Amino acid sequence: QVHLVESGGGSVQPGGSLRLSCDFSGFADGPNCMAWFRQAPGKEREGIASLVTNSDYTNYADSVKGRFAISQDSAKKTAYLQMDSLKPEDTATYYCAADKVPWCRLVPSAYEYWGQGTQVTVSS
Numbered sequence: 001q002v003h004l005v006e007s008g009g010g011s012v013q014p015g016g017s018l019r020l021s022c023d024f025s026g027f028a029d030g031p032n033c034m035a036w037f038r039q040a041p042g043k044e045r046e047g048i049a050s051l052v053t054n055s056d057y058t059n060y061a062d063s064v065k066g067r068f069a070i071s072q073d074s075a076k077k078t079a080y081l082q083m084d085s086l087k088p089e090d091t092a093t094y095y096c097a098a099d100k101v102p103w104c105r106l107v108p109s110a111y112e113y114w115g116q117g118t119q120v121t122v123s124s
Helices: none
Strands: 002-005 011-012 018-025 033-039 046-052 056-061 068-073 078-083 092-099 118-122
Touching: 002 118, 011 018, 018 092, 018 118, 033 068, 033 078, 046 068, 046 078, 056 068, 078 092
Parallel strands: 011 118
Antiparallel strands: 002 018, 018 078, 033 046, 033 092, 046 056, 068 078, 092 118
């Protein structure tokens, strides 16, 4: 049974940094795609970063490009999202997603497995 558990959310001032973690388990051969999504109140879930696990190829939404970085530690079965230069508009619940799919797209429908989410609040 696949499980994903996010951690690392919290409150931070604009310009600050946070690192989110996603511990995953239950994949027989590991997921080939890991991704981070976020959802603010009243808005649709937005894909912000994806990672092809066997190549470390990454893709980012324009809204976070240059500020956020997705990475993995395959030995620890953990994916990370380093978030720097945070802005108030980054406030949202952040979700980790994973799957074994041909393309690591930044759309929610591409992923079957999700974590429970972790809240990130950016405010002065």
